[in-house]
Amino acid sequence: MMHWIAGNVWLIPAVPFAASLLILFVTGPNRKPAASLAIAGQVAAFALSIAAFVATLQTPGFRAFHNFTWFTFGTQSLRIGFVLDPLAAAMFVMITLVGLCIFVFSIGYMRADKNFTRFFAYLSFFTAAMLGVVIANSLLLLFVCWELVGLASYLLIGFWIERPSAAAAAKKAFITTRIGDLGFFIGILWLYGKSGTLLFYDGGRGCIENAALVSLGASATFIALLIFCGAVGKSGQFPLHVWLPDAMEGPTPVSALIHAATMVAAGVFLLARVYPLFSFGAINGVTPSLTVVVSIGVITAVMAALIALAQFDIKRILAYSTVSQLGLMMVSLGVGGVAAGIMHLIAHGFFKALLFLGAGSVIHGLHHEQDIRKMGGLRFAMPITFIAYAVGLMNLSGVPFFFSGGWTKEEILRNTAHWHASQVPHYLMLAGVILTALYMTRQFIYVFLGSRHLASVQAHESPKVMTRPLIVLAACSILLVAVLTPAWPWFHNYLNGERARFNIGLLIQPMIFISLALVAAGFAIGWFVYRNVDEIDPLEHAQPWLFRLLENKFWLDELYDHTVLALARTAARFADWMDRYVWDGFVRLAGGLGQLFGIFTKGFDENAINAGGDELTNRTRGFGRVMSARHSGQIQTYLGVIAIGMLALLLIYAWLT
Amino acid sequence: MTPTLQLFLIISAALFCVGLLAALSRRHAIFILIGIEIMLAAAGLNFIAFWRFAPPPHQPTGVMVAIFAIAIAAAEAAVGLALVIAVYRNYRTTNVDELDQLKG
């Protein structure tokens, strides 16, 4: 069994993919078989993931890969492969479990939708593509699945296709991520050209194994940064984060999937997968490429947390919190805490899915109302959602001890504190903790506390099919704590391929108090500021200008629209104009010159050659006319002329002789 | 005065001139025909004269030509008169000034 799964790890993405195809082409519009198929596929994938996970437990640092030739061109062959290692196994379990919860939730959430079956087909395809990213042992296969993830997100964000805003958001997501993918693609080309292989692990010859890294030399930095471009696009890092909040146009389960299990996790996963490229030649854990990763992460984390303070859409707040948390993960990877980053990614997967599904439950209960100003007092109307959401909030804010998010965040903070290049990221991340607690408190007060507002009067708790997944996710996010604490850092060591030792003395680190204090401060400020909220946000009241800036996301969308996009559109119009008037102009000029020459030769023909012939005949005819006029018909004239002629002849004859 | 070739030629030339003048000056077609006949006669006289004064031996060539010319003149007169009559029937005139249908 253990070895079987290591060799057949491709089944994990294949099962949901097959489910997706079956739903699209076989089950037709029948709802029940579609949903059952999708969920069965997900359950099977989850079971296989568990098997794969168990297989990786055999030995620390377990790694099994299986490479094969995709195709042969000329005499060369392009090889791709699958890999099973702790990183992949952890991702499998998280993706399939979170995915399963979201699938089940969707049955309730999408009940009334007319394209119910297609939704499940897309969802299955989405998880399949993401699982493909995880199993890839080749940067090319990873890129292939990476693009398929992009396609799936395009289909799902634009699922309510009759809404123009959804279609626009889907387009924006696809194109924005593709901008990053261009860099990623060039990075792949460069890496392939330099190392001659795209396999990650190939018994010492893989592109992230030592021999290849040495041959890369200085270009490793550039390749790493180009690959990072892809991660920036997919994981919504500054400056390509603009698509992620707009992606909220999709149905809420999709948002949950994108933000927790699939799409955005891909970027962080990618960095973890090719981490040797980034860390190669590190001095004290600092390389230029990692410094860039940290900088981007810090900017993203702080900026997104600030923006989240001034949003009113329940999902948008969560979207910006995702952007912020992803920035945090990037920082963690950048300062060397790969395991911490991945742990936060996994923990975040659970609690962000929980939060999004909680938000979905709220939206469902309020008949698709998403404005938090119209909510309020839902703690009584939706008790299960309320508790689940509170658990998610604690996780996200980083409350230690009972919540997995707290422990992983604490570990990241410890890592940033020990970074050799600079302490600025550390302090900014500490500020980020306060901000996170602050905006989550604000949202929580708006939605669940306070008094009932317009839309929330008729609110009702969601059906069990929607609340059960919430409970499961909440339980997971709490139970995960067991393997995260410094006392028994099993997960950390598992990812790093070490054996874990239990030591209760390490449980309490100084950082946890700082963390606790900051979270408490965030909650306190939040409570103090927002306890009596109404239509007008307190921040808006106090600092209208600042609030406007944050509400409009630093006007980045507008900035892009008026700079990059405007430039590109102008370039497009310019290219068209050049084509119509310059390049085609040359053609027409050549054609015109040809015609001009034609006109000239025609003129020469008519005025010189033709006219000459005409003149000759005209003259001949005129002469004939003159001559014929002499012929009067008078016989005697003729006779006389004959006589004169004869006389003349005689005279000539006489003169000659 | 002995008849010499010179004399005959002068008479013949005079006769030709008379005929030519008649053919050129008269307007009536029949007179023109008469003028032509006179010119023919002048030519015949020339032939006879040259035959008579030619050195021997005398071949009958000149006489033969003269006889031919007379015969042809007769035939020509007949044809000419017939033409005149035909023209008269068509145009009701024999005045050659009015007969200009042959012009180009």
Added chain:
Amino acid sequence: MAYLITLLIIVPLLGALFVASARGNAARGVALFFNLLTATIALVLWRDFDTTAAGMQFVQRHVWIPSIGAEYLVGIDGLSLLLVLLTSLIFPFALFAQRMDRGFCALMLIMQSALYGTFTAQNFILWFLFYEMSLIPAFLLIKIWGGENRDRAATKFFLYTFLGSVAMLLSFLGIYFVRGTFDFAELANAGKTGLLHGNIAWFAFAGIFIGLAVKVPLFPFHTWLPDAYENAPTGAAMVLTGVLSKMGVYGFIRLLLPLFPNEIRIVGPWLLALAVCSIVFASLAAWAQSDLKRMVAYLSINHLGYCMLGLFAITTTSAASTIDTHAALSGVFMQIFNHGVTAAALFYYVGLLEERRGLRGINNFGGLMQRAPLLCGWMSVAIFSSLGLPGLNGFIGEFLIFKGSFAVAASFTAIAVLGLLFTAIVFMRMMQSLFSGPLAESCGAFPDLLMSEKLVIVPITLLMFAIGIVPQFIFNIFNSTVVQMARLFA
């Protein structure tokens, strides 16, 4: 079996005769029957083709006009076979696209015969004969059955390409006077040591280059193409973009690159710049179009630009490594085939849309997904294939081309990658305004795919998936040819 190629050339001509004498509504059936025959012959060729052997196979050689070095010499290698298969695939597809009268079908068959000839002839005179022979039916197809500006477009198309051909013919006469042969293989062997010397070499190079660049078309010789494709009837547009445009690329591979390796090395960077301009400007110009056919036409230029990029990159330097040369050449061959299939499919879909709506402006549609989900779904596959989504056929060729050219011409390739982005933008914009949003009133009675249309679409789409996922069966056709050509260019 040597007569198979000749049979392949003659059968469509016979078909044209039969079609011309058939009754009007039976014409398409007869034409399709003859396409069945050619497809069978092409498949037999594929079956009997020895994929391990380098060089020409099924060679047939007869004396034709010895005094000018003209021979009847036909044969196929992997590249020719690939193009013969593509031709056999696209023509029936194009005939299915529209119900047309017998004149149309007969002209299509004549063009098919000319294309088979072009892709198999190995002597310049014969090749040129077929090359020009394809032009006349194309001209007539546009001129008689075309859109509103058909006269202008047809004349422009004909004159422009014909002028290029004349330049090429003159160049070849020059080569013949020096070398005394029109045989491709002999000329290619002579090319290694310099076919011609002095100024005449440059004149000959320029003549052939312009002739082929117009045909491909390569920026800035491309302006006939949008007009011609826009005005051509759907079936003809599919053939024009699917097969006819490959004649230019084929000419580059078969003639220009082997014959003038030294000249290309000198002007290489300029040629690369032209290829990059093709890629970037054509995709940008496509963005600015509102007519669907014009948009797809510009993207066609963009996709052929990738082929040119790959070819110029590996020939511009002698230092290209084996793997890069093999990658780029394989990529170009792959792209030739894939673009043929995908672009023809896109024109087919645009034709369907135009047939249903009567118009083909990008703003004349809206919300089609609600009325015609199948049409939108299948069309999306072709769109994603065209924008190079992995898993579909377009990606394989583009990846290999970029892989091969990046090692040699990194900066040019890096700029060319922008083309991928702009293509994505164009298609996203197209899909947004066609498929999504509220259903446009004018599309209220928009029928979804009919059964007959599905029968055409499904095999083509499956082929796209097949090439995208298990491309080896296509690579097998030309792998040994790639090796041989790589040796020729090295």
